[in-house]
Amino acid sequence: MSDISMQDSRYEANMGDYFALLKPRVMSLVVFTALVGLLVAPVPVHPFIGFVAILCIAVGAGASAALNMWWDADIDRLMKRTATRPIPSGRVEPGEALGIGMALSGFAVVLLWLATNFLAAFLLAFTIFFYAVVYSMYLKRSTPHNIVIGGAAGAFPPMIGWAVATGGVSIESILMFGLIFMWTPPHFWALALFVKSDYGRAGVPMLTETHGRDATRRQVLIYTIALVPVALGLGFTSIGGPVYLAVAVVMNLWFLKGAIDISRRDDAACEADKHKVEINVFKVSLYYLFAHFLALLLEAALRQYGIGGW
Amino acid sequence: MAIRVEHEVHGRRKNRNYGVLMLLLAFIAIVFGLTVVKVLQLGDLREFETFDHVARPQIVPQDGSE
Incomplete structure (x- = not known):
């Protein structure tokens, strides 16, 4: 029984904690720019398909944020601004963030492909890879120009929105x-x-x-x-x-x-x-x-x- | 000791379980909605019929153009 009572005293993460993994504030910028990219394209998109596409792009961005938090938990713990994030504050286990990030990435990319086209899904997959692997795992800790090259990850959403409508670049x-x-x-x-x-x-x-x-x-x-x-x-x-x-x-x-x-x-x-x-x-x-x-x-x-x- | 269907962990995880329920329902709604939109967009439903089925001769126009 002793280990059960230990379990009882542990904090149980709620949906809000998992949602915080997705960096909702960054997501709002992604949604806005992706939506503009989709709406200004010369090819009309069915409103429901447009909605699903934007949702997939937002979830993909959120998934890459969760992967970023999983990888950066060690340095987030050391900085005041990020110490309250779900993993360093102990509300979410690192493994959970990795699982959520990977699962949501897969869902977002596959659903975007089924709903729209291959190029849009490929660009979303590349964006997630770029942010989670190229930026978080490599650039961020190795060069002061991390923000310059890493900025590409934030720049892709309108391009994905455009690809959703036109299927091209x-x-x-x-x-x-x-x-x-x-x-x-x-x-x-x-x-x-x-x-x-x-x-x-x-x-x-x-x-x-x-x-x-x-x-x-x-x-x-x-x-x-x-x-x-x-x-x-x-x-x-x-x-x-x-x-x-x-x-x-x-x-x-x-x-x-x-x-x-x-x-x-x-x-x-x-x-x-x-x-x-x-x-x-x-x-x-x-x-x-x-x-x-x-x-x-x-x-x-x-x-x-x-x-x-x- | 009486068997309790409702374990204490159920109450504790209520928030999470309802959250997962909502997500699954939303996912079903999205896939269903996408299916409806995609099928309606085909216009000619024969395209849908021949997409993953063997074409049935009786739905092919009589003049044999297709």
Whole structure:
């Protein structure tokens, strides 16, 4: 009986704990960008198939998050921000997270294939592999450019949404991928500049710690400059239009101004105003991505009435 | 000792068990819905008939075009 009473005193994970493994907040960004990729595509999708496709993409993203938490439980335990996650806090066993991650990955990919097409399912499988294996297992702990290459995992959803509708890859979907891919480094490094992280304690190389904060400020500017042609270029494709281009010009000028402001600052200035500029640029970067994808959606809606696009 | 059908662990895991139930029901609904949509999208139901069955001569048009 003694081991049974030990079992009794253990915490029993509930559905909420398992749901937390899927990183619901990250999932919302994935759902939004995948949905835009699907809706702006020139091929109409049956609403129910579209719903199932988005669900599969969301579950696939959640599954890769669960695999990431399984692999990173050792370093999550050491960092304040991640110590409350289900595995380090002891609410979910690591093996459970691995099982849930693998099972949901399989379900999401196979169901997406059955519901839509091979390419969409392949891209989803590749995204999960890229995030869980390439980013989590290799890049994250080995290079300060982890966030640059790893950002590809977050950039795939609109491309998958596009593939769901069209069954292919085109310049439009590549540029939507490029938009998120190029946006991730300045967005993340702006955050890294004002958040007191303990990545160093966990042995994760972050640009702010390996190359210093000045180098990070320069990189924010470089990547923001490189982002501009991608964002504007998307406006000249079949899914762009005057509305998108107007939004893109305004948002790029705003983001670029912020990046220039950051690059001109030093640690003393940051301490003096408690990272006001960095916090502001981080917020702008969120509006930036949201506004671009919303503008694409608006163009698609206007095209229905014959007034969107070029 | 009386045999209890309801073990204490059932109450403790109620949340999880209902969660799994909801997920399974949702999965059934999705697969069923997909089936309905896919079959309706075929338009010509003969395509469905010949997809994984041997074609029946009586559903092939008389003129022999198919």
